[in-house]
Amino acid sequence: MTELIFALVVVVLVGYLIYKKINATIALFIGGILLLYGAAFMGHTILPEDETTGSVWLDPIKSITTIFISNLGNIGMTIMVLFGFSTYMTHIGANEVTVQTLMKPLSKIKSVYVLVPVIFIVGNLLSLVVPSASSLAVLLMATLYPVLNRIGMSSLTAGAVIATTATIMPTPLGADNVIAAQTLGIDLMDYVLKYHAAISIPTLLLMTVAHYFWQKYMDKKNPNTGEIDDSKLQVLRDDLPPAYYGILPVLPLILITVFGIFITSIEIGLVEITFLSLIVTVIIELLRKRKAQPVFEDLMVFFNGMGNGLAMVVALLVAASLLVNGLQTLGIVEMLTDSVKDINGAGMILMFAFSGVTALIGLISGGGLAVFYASVGMLPDIAENVGINGAMLTIPMQLIANLVRSISPVAACIIVVCSIIKVSPIAVVKRTSVPIIVGIISTLVLSYIMFS
Numbered sequence: 001m002t003e004l005i006f007a008l009v010v011v012v013l014v015g016y017l018i019y020k021k022i023n024a025t026i027a028l029f030i031g032g033i034l035l036l037y038g039a040a041f042m043g044h045t046i047l048p049e050d051e052t053t054g055s056v057w058l059d060p061i062k063s064i065t066t067i068f069i070s071n072l073g074n075i076g077m078t079i080m081v082l083f084g085f086s087t088y089m090t091h092i093g094a095n096e097v098t099v100q101t102l103m104k105p106l107s108k109i110k111s112v113y114v115l116v117p118v119i120f121i122v123g124n125l126l127s128l129v130v131p132s133a134s135s136l137a138v139l140l141m142a143t144l145y146p147v148l149n150r151i152g153m154s155s156l157t158a159g160a161v162i163a164t165t166a167t168i169m170p171t172p173l174g175a176d177n178v179i180a181a182q183t184l185g186i187d188l189m190d191y192v193l194k195y196h197a198a199i200s201i202p203t204l205l206l207m208t209v210a211h212y213f214w215q216k217y218m219d220k221k222n223p224n225t226g227e228i229d230d231s232k233l234q235v236l237r238d239d240l241p242p243a244y245y246g247i248l249p250v251l252p253l254i255l256i257t258v259f260g261i262f263i264t265s266i267e268i269g270l271v272e273i274t275f276l277s278l279i280v281t282v283i284i285e286l287l288r289k290r291k292a293q294p295v296f297e298d299l300m301v302f303f304n305g306m307g308n309g310l311a312m313v314v315a316l317l318v319a320a321s322l323l324v325n326g327l328q329t330l331g332i333v334e335m336l337t338d339s340v341k342d343i344n345g346a347g348m349i350l351m352f353a354f355s356g357v358t359a360l361i362g363l364i365s366g367g368g369l370a371v372f373y374a375s376v377g378m379l380p381d382i383a384e385n386v387g388i389n390g391a392m393l394t395i396p397m398q399l400i401a402n403l404v405r406s407i408s409p410v411a412a413c414i415i416v417v418c419s420i421i422k423v424s425p426i427a428v429v430k431r432t433s434v435p436i437i438v439g440i441i442s443t444l445v446l447s448y449i450m451f452s
Contacts, residue, residue: 098250
């Protein structure tokens with residue numbers, strides 16, 4: 001009981017720190033260290049005998065080293081390489097070319113409300129190229145929003161659709177998918193196609209329908225009051241590369257699909273595929289610019305992007321693993337599973353519990369991925385002990401962590417939209433709320449039906 005009370009206090013403290021805008025990585029690190037030292041004080045073994053430092057008070061520090069090393073392996077390298085590639089694509093203008101290429105056909109559609117579902121679907125497709133919700137919102141508000149405004153779409157409708165574009169597209173290039181697949185011990189492409197897509201695609205279709213009717217209803221009920229703020233629009237580049245550069249950001253996705261489905265005799269991982277795509281891009285840059293020095297100088301952006309991936313995701317994953325390690329050392333995970341495994345509907349209870357915490361923290365902090373990263377490591381063991389499919393816990397948490405961002409007034413994508421159309425975050429959230437709630441309910445129901 002003492003361990004449980006102590007763990008609850010630490011977890012509440014972590015939640016409070018995140019609520020107070022303390023960086024989630026720092027908050028999770030603090031929580032993990034407190035749990036491990038609390039476990040040491042209560043007489044629990046921190047490290048196995050063959051790994052211990054010889055001092056129970058130094059073992060928590062060595063745990064940090066051990067977790068860093070384990071996470072800097074395949075999963076950490078994958079995340080850093082993907083971050084580096086995306087950063088490089090943005091730097092050379094390829095991402096913007098892709099966005100503008102996909103957006104050109106939309107200007108031919110004159111029906112305002114037909115455009116609502118079309119923009120939502122195309123925007124989610126673009127999240128494959130620009131995975132950051134805030135970056136995609138900035139780009140779409142700069143390129144697409146003025147066009148939508150001119151053809152008569154209300155500012156709030158356009159802003160709401162743009163704010164919900166980067167949500168739950170099934171992609172092997174997503175860091176959360178890489179982490180979930182490895183944690184569950186499932187091949188990445190199998191996880192994306194057989195697990196994630198089975199829930200996310202129907203959910204996105206239901207959200208598309210909800211967007212259409214909800215925005216139409218809200219426009220009739222409340223005439224639009226949003227106005228565009230030109231001063232906050234991103235200045236578009238006038239030095240974009242040729243149109244064929246638009247294929248480069250999605251080249252890793254194309255190659256992983258080809259090797260994963262059609263050329264199965266060749267075993268090649270996502271890291272190798274991304275490096276191959278990078279080499280192809282560099283060769284194209286050399287042929288186009290005919291100068292090696294500027295091309296190789298630009299290439300450093302890739303490695304700087306890898307550093308951002310380490311700081312933004314891998315460090316967060318390490319901090320989350322440290323927190324989970326502390327909970328496991330205290331016996332909290334075993335206590336949790338023992339308390340519910342004999343209850344009818346234990347899987348549903350756990351699914352709602354983990355998803356509910358994810359949604360709550362996501363609303364408060366502007367994103368629920370920190371909670372997902374903090375919990376995903378212990379979900380397979382919990383699922384196995386309770387006798388349910390691990391995907392029943394993992395998929396809802398992962399999808400809701402991404403969905404809830406679009407109904408949080410403090411989320412970056414919401415702030416970007418509301419600052420440009422000069423309305424309050426709550427006004428935008430009202431417009432995103434129904435489609436996102438439909439998405440959350442759909443995720444929970446489909447996950448229970450598919451994986452229970």
